[in-house]
Amino acid sequence: MFTQILGLSAIPGNEKPPSLHSCSVCGKDFPYASKLQRHLRTHSGERPFPCSMCEKRFPEKGLLMIHERVHTGEKPFPCTFCEKRFASQGELRLHRRTHTGERPYHCSICLKSFSRHWHLKTHLEAMHSEVVAGFTRKKFPCSDCEKSCNSAAELRDHQRTHTGERPFQCSFCDKRFALSGTLVRHERLHTGITPYHCSDCGKTFAQQWTLTTHMRTHTGEKPYSCTQCDKSFVAPGELRRHTRIHTGEKPYTCADCGRHFSLAGTLRNHKRSCTQSKKESDTEDPSASRTTLLPPHI
Template sequence: APCGHSENEKLPSLHSCSVCGKDFPYASKLQRHLRTHSGERPFPCSMCEKRFPEKGLLMIHERVHTGEKPFPCTFCEKRFASQGELRLHRRTHTGERPYHCSICLKSFSRHWHLKTHLEAMHCEVVAGFSRKKFPCSDCEKSCNSAAELRDHQRTHTGERPFQCSFCDKRFALSGTLVRHERLHTGITPYHCSDCGKTFCAVCGKQFTQKGQLKGHLKVHTGEKPFSCPDCGKSFAHSGAMNRHRLTHTGERPYHCSVCDRSFNQSGRLREHEKIHFGEKFDCPECDKSFTRQTHVRPPPAARRAAPR
C-alpha cells in the first residue's frame, strides 16, 4: 500500500478527548489531559495544602520544601529543582529563542510567550485563534491569556512563588525575579558587541565600563555604603559623599580662572565658565545673548506651530 501499511495491518488507535477533541496516543496521557478540564488534583503535598494533577509536578513542588536542586547550570553556579527550569534558565546565557512567530518573525524563549503573542497580536489572522478573554473571578479585569490571568490573580492572593537565590525577597512574576537577581550579580545580557557598551537590565541606561554599571545598580538596590562622618547621611558613591561633606566645611575648591568666584562642585564651575568662554545663543527677537539655548525664546511662528 502507498502509505506503507498493509490493508490488514491495524494502525495505532488514538484516544480522543470528549471535551475538546484532542487526540492522544496513550490512554494514560488522555487521562492526565482530562484533569485540565475537570480540575482534578489527586496528588497532595504532604508538607502544605497544595495539590497537583500529576505526580511529577508534585515531586518538583516538594523540592521547594526540601531545598533540593539537583540540576546545575553549566554556565553559572545556579541550580534548579527541575530540568524544565534549568532548560529555560540556560536560554538566558545562550540567547536561544526557539519559538518563532510565522507572521511577524518575532522569536521567543518560551512556548507560552509565543502563544500569548499570537492571541494578543494576530488572533484575527491565525486560524484557530479567537480573541478569547479570561475574566478574573476577583475583579472586573479580563486578560488575553490564561498565563496573563494567572499572573494577575497573584495581585489578589499575594502569592509570590519566585524566590531570589541571593536574598530573602520573593516575587509574583518570574521576569521580575530575573531582573532583581541581576542587581546581585551585576551581570546583564544587554551587551552590544559592536560598540562594547553594556546596558542596565532594570532601566536600560547604557555604560561604557562594567564598573560604571555596577555603581549605577545601587540606584535600584538602594544600597548606600558611604556615610558622612559629620551628619551620618548615607550615599551610594564615595564621590557623592565627598561633595556633600563640602556643605559642612564650606570649602569651595573649584576656582574660576577669570573671576573670583569659587564653587563646591566641578560641574557648577563648568556651568559658570560658560559665561566667560562658552558658546553664546543669540535671541532672534532682540540683541541679547544667552549661555543656554533653552533660555532663548523661539520666534512667534515657531511658538504657534509648537504642539500643545
C-alpha cells in the first residue's frame, strides 16, 4: 500500500525484472555492476570523492561535480521559460514544474497531487498518518504563538508571519514574498504563463484555485451559501461581497470625499467621477465666486 500511495510502481507477484547483479544486503537488482557498486555505498557509507575546495565528500563523482558548482558559481542549465539558470538538471527539472504546473506525485487517498516527492511524503504524514503504515503524526509547535505545524518546512514558512522576513525576490520587479509558492504565482503575471487548463472550454489559468473556481461555471456547483438568505456562490469572495448586503459593511473609503462603499469596483468607479469633479473645481475661474467691489460714489 505504501508504494502505491507514494505513486511508485510495484512488480506483480514475486517476479523480479531480468538483471545480472543483485545487492547482497537488501536484494535490489541492477543491470550493471557499476550501478550495483554505487548502490553498495549507501549501505557502507563510503564517500570516495572529496571536494578539493571544502571538506565534503560524496559517494558518486557526478554528485561531486554538481557540488563543486556551489564554489565555482557555474550554472550550465538554463530555464527556457525564464532567465533563471541551475547547477544541475535535477534542479532545472523541479523548477520547470513551477511553469508547467506538472504534479507527478499523487496521493491515492484524497487525490491531491504534488510537484515534489517529499511534498507528498509530508502530506501523507500530516493528513493520513492514521491509515498509512509507517507514518506517525509529529507536530512542530511555533515558539511565538499557539499554532502547531505539520512539518519543519511548514513551521519555517509560518514563522515568517512573525519575523516579517520575505526572502523570495521577484526576478522581474522589486516585490518580495514570504513563500516560494507565492513568488511563483506572482511571476506568472510577468511571464503570462497559464499552466492550468480547463478540459471543457480550453481556457487557461495562472493558478490552480482560479481553475477550480472556473470549473464550477460548468458543473453548476455553488458550495458557498449565505447564512441569512438562500443564495449560494461559486467562490468565497463572491459570498463575502454578498454578505455586505445584509451587514451594511462598507470597507472601501474614498480618500477625496470620505464616502464609503461596500465594493472595491464601486469605489473605483466613484473615484473617476470624484477626481474629475475635483479637477473641474480646481480649474474653475477664481473670480467667478468673488463679489465685485465698486468704487465709492463721488
